[in-house]
Amino acid sequence: DAGVTQSPTHLIKTRGQHVTLRCSPISGHKSVSWYQQVLGQGPQFIFQYYEKEERGRGNFPDRFSARQFPNYSSELNVNALLLGDSALYLCASSSQGGYGYTFGSGTRLTVV
């Protein structure tokens, strides 16, 4: 079975640009969460979606938005990129609640 798939693997953007990151959860998993991991730190929660509804949002500005599609895949959008948005963005899927998260390999975003 395929794991959690994230695309792209790496990308470089310029300050002020917009970026869209994509995530496909494990088949059957209806919950998708997004995390930001800055170098040297632990992941920080950004969003959680379940059955296409937002269930939680972390302490991130409105420049960050996300959505979940009918097939449970998800997109994370970041507008007006700042240098501080450079990080590894991780997607995690789960079949139930706060148990059994499976993470993707992440998207490494560099803002220059």
Place this chain on the structure above:
Amino acid sequence: SQQGEEDPQALSIQEGENATMNCSYKTSINNLQWYRQNSGRGLVHLILIRSNEREKHSGRLRVTLDTSKKSSSLLITASRAADTASYFCATVVSFNDYKLSFGAGTTVTVRA
């Protein structure tokens, strides 16, 4: 802010030795999970311990949880070079709160 804090920040051991790392957290929890991360890529779920459990084992891993002290420990026995990675604890406050709150991690280096 991060819920969990790992100690030590870094650990270097010889192959075959045991590695122990600790995690402290601030609020009562539903469960606590340990993850491994190799070279800044995706997180791998290692073990989950519920708030009503005190100890769990999985292969060479042993996790303890002391809810009175709000702390957990991860023991890796008979370490191998492949155990070289960063290890994170993550807490879930309640079953209906899907958010994982991570600490800053412990970097473990296993020397051959």
